[in-house]
Amino acid sequence: MDALWSLVVALGALYVVLGVLFAIPFHIGGMARLDAGTRDASFLFRLLVSPGVIALWPVLLVKWRRRMRRPGLASPASPFRPRTLRGAHGLMIMLGAVVIPLLLGAALIFRPSFRVDEVRNATAETVDVQPESNP
């Protein structure tokens, strides 16, 4: 199980590194091509949007490539569908109103009589120490 999680964390780290590498040329030229409003934008603005650039770099890469292929044309904006979004919003609310009380109830009903943190600490120590003591 820990090997699987190690792989997931490593892939996450790789994604972030690629995002940082993407952010450099994007700030130099891509951002202004994508959105002319960023041409004279301040350093603070660039700093504030950078975490998003690193996190959503595949989306921006696709949009940037589209703009390179069709310079001068604004990317076709997806139509805004307020009723669909309100529907999704309502679904979330209904789902939460049912699922959350069940989860909260389960957590409180099954609350054990002993101090769980002591068990957890013991488990954590076992997991962390195991590789060293049992090579």
Next chain:
Amino acid sequence: MSVTYRGVHWNRQKRTYDVAMVGGVALGMAAFGGVSVAANPNITTETIILRATSFSALLLLHVVLCIGPLARLDRRFLPLLYNRRHLGVFTFLLALVHAVFATLQFHSFGDAFPLTSVFFAYGGDYAAFVNRISDIAHFPFEPFGVIALVILFLMAATSHDFWLRNLGASWWKALHIGVYVAYGAVLVHVAFGFLQADRGLLYPIMMVVGFVAIAILHLTSFVRERRTDLAIRAAEADGYIHVCGVSDLREGWGHAAMLRYDRVAVYLHEGLVYALSNVCRHQAGPIGEGKVIDGAVTCPWHGWNYRIEDGVSPPPFNEVLPTYRVRVEGDHVFVHPDAHRLEARSTGAPLSGGESEVASSGGLE
């Protein structure tokens, strides 16, 4: 509006909002720390920071989630909505501090890489929990905290107007609806984590009260919006177009609104709602920006008058404005795009609800 982006569009209101937010959280965290030390003199600074940041982040998340429905239910709460994104970003920063301290305190002294350890240290083996579902001590509660943190990060990172413009309103809004998933994940993280270690009743009661408050506000707001949607659909089925809310109207003053490809001037006069063409017959002035004087709507440009019921200029003038059917339902005003016969006299629609009727049919097509 600006043609270029700025980091933050600061103004006096935003500064006041942010000072109140940061000051309130700082005071709250100080009080939390004081009470924690008084209750348990052996508590460590790391634990106080860990708990104070998580408590503040959870409290702010509740506030963030309450602001939307509150503002929809009562316009007096709109100022809170004005700078909600800063509240969201601050919530993420508090959650991040909590996550960093938790990782350092509980996962940085073992052999496993701390970020990897977060996912399996307490669970030991996920299968063990699945096989013994009642063994809550092994419930993997920390990954739920990571899920919430990632969603809060994405929301904070895309909170700038740049993202709204470049992701598109639909995608941006869809991403930010993820706050409900984050809230659910946080509740699981706390309920199956901290609440299992803490034997008191205070925190469970606070969580239940918080959830009930959020649920009631959202469900009330949702039911009201659903009613509005149904009213709008029913009116649209009859050919009417939603033009404004009742609260947009002021006694004796006009309100300009779009009616398909044209504009219409909606007036509230003596408790009745009327609709006339927005274009003055004199020099196409905006009728909807005028007001009612002696029972006649008055163009703000040159003072030309038209009787509010039939759109006819008082004698000796003979200009006529088209008038329209009006329907008021709940808080909404609808106008039918097909104009009455010219000079037809309308009764106006009662503000309390109902439709306008034609009192006399008029003489001109």
